[in-house]
Amino acid sequence: MVAQSPTPAQVQTEDGSLTLRARTHGETYHSRHGARQESLHVFIDAAGLAHRLASGQVSILEIGFGTGLNLALALDLLAPDHGSLHYVGFEPDLPPVSARASVLAAGGVTPQSADRVLQLANHGRLTDTGLDLLLRTEPFPAPLNSRFDVIWHDAFSPANAPELWTPDLLAAEFTLLRPGGVWVSYCARGAVRRALQDAGFIVERLPGPPGKREMLRATRPL
Numbered sequence: 618m619v620a621q622s623p624t625p626a627q628v629q630t631e632d633g634s635l636t637l638r639a640r641t642h643g644e645t646y647h648s649r650h651g652a653r654q655e656s657l658h659v660f661i662d663a664a665g666l667a668h669r670l671a672s673g674q675v676s677i678l679e680i681g682f683g684t685g686l687n688l689a690l691a692l693d694l695l696a697p698d699h700g701s702l703h704y705v706g707f708e709p710d711l712p713p714v715s716a717r718a719s720v721l722a723a724g725g726v727t728p729q730s731a732d733r734v735l736q737l738a739n740h741g742r743l744t745d746t747g748l749d750l751l752l753r754t755e756p757f758p759a760p761l762n763s764r765f766d767v768i769w770h771d772a773f774s775p776a777n778a779p780e781l782w783t784p785d786l787l788a789a790e791f792t793l794l795r796p797g798g799v800w801v802s803y804c805a806r807g808a809v810r811r812a813l814q815d816a817g818f819i820v821e822r823l824p825g826p827p828g829k830r831e832m833l834r835a836t837r838p839l
Contacts, residue, residue, distance in 0.1 A: 624713050627720075631827070635723040637684060637716055642777040646683045646712075646720075648803070650828030653686070653724050655803060658826035660687045661694070663801045663834050664767045670700040676764065678793060680757050680781060681771035682708035684720040685734035688750070692730035701747035705765075707757040711738060757781070758789045765793055770802040775809065782809055788816040794837040805831035 625637040625646075632651030639646070648655040661667070669675045670691075679687060688704060695702060711717075714735060721731035733750070737743040743750040753759065768790050772781035780786075787809070790800060800813070805822055810833060813820045818835035825832040 624716055627716065633723070634725065635720045637712055637720060639773070639777075642773070644773050644777050647686065648826060648828055651826065652720070653690075655826040655829075656687050656690055656724075659801055659803050659832050660769045660771065661690050663823055663832065664769070664799055666691055666767065667694050669766060670694050670702065671696070672700075674701045674703065675766050676703040676795075677705070677767045677769060678761075678763075678765040678790075679704070679706040679769040679771060680790075681769075681773070682706035682711070682738075682752060683771065684712060684717045685738060686720055686724050686726070687769055687771060688737075689721055689724065689726040689730040689734045692733055692748075693727055695747060702750070703763065704750045705761065705763065706750075706752045707755070707759070708752060709754050709756050711754070714738065758786060761793060763793075764795045764798075766795055766798045768794060768798070768800040770800060770804070774804065775806060782806075782812075784812040784815060787812045791816040791818060791837060796837055796839045798837050800833075800835040800837075802833050803829065805829075805833050809833065 628636050628638050630649050630652045632654045634653040636645045636647035636652040737750045737752050741752050772778050775782040810820050813835045820835045822831045
């Protein structure tokens with residue numbers, strides 16, 4: 618079983634979904650302006666995930682599994698007769714299962730997707746038809762044999778987790794993306810954008826989710 622951190626406080630967000638507030642530094646896991654809306658806008662829609670899944674197998678790397686909401690929303694997109702998902706998430710400080718279950722229940726995801734995400738966090742790995750999901754509890758970066766189509770960079774902010782936004786770490790993510798793959802994040806700080814460009818990414822500033830002016834999408838050139 619994956620180790621779990623002390624229970625964080627639940628926070629109602631403006632779209633009716635829930636998020637959690639970390640006990641250590643007080644930052645929320647999702648936007649208070651709408652947890653579900655932020656996940657859909659940044660990590661599903663900006664990554665073109667529906668189109669990618671409809672076209673075949675997709676590999677996703679997530680830095681900051683957190684509550685598992687992003688993954689649950691992705692699982693909702695999987696059709697039973699086509700598309701497959703390979704996922705690797707990193708989360709060294711997993712919230713307790715009761716807190717994660719509450720966020721998923723309020724996040725508008727199907728019960729099947731929520732259950733799969735909870736099983737993954739409980740066992741560390743989940744395989745099923747069209748699915749290969751792995752949750753790792755060591756800090757990122759760590760050795761990986763896979764290459765990915767999409768990277769979700771959903772760590773806490775640079776102010777609270779600066780070690781997850783260093784130029785070296787972002788450059789490591791570049792090497793893990795397949796050509797044409799995309800990196801997406803809610804964070805639009807200039808230092809992050811410049812580090813991504815220095816790593817070799819083509820970087821776009823896109824309109825952000827509710828309450829945030831911009832987000833970043835970075836593509837590894839073909």
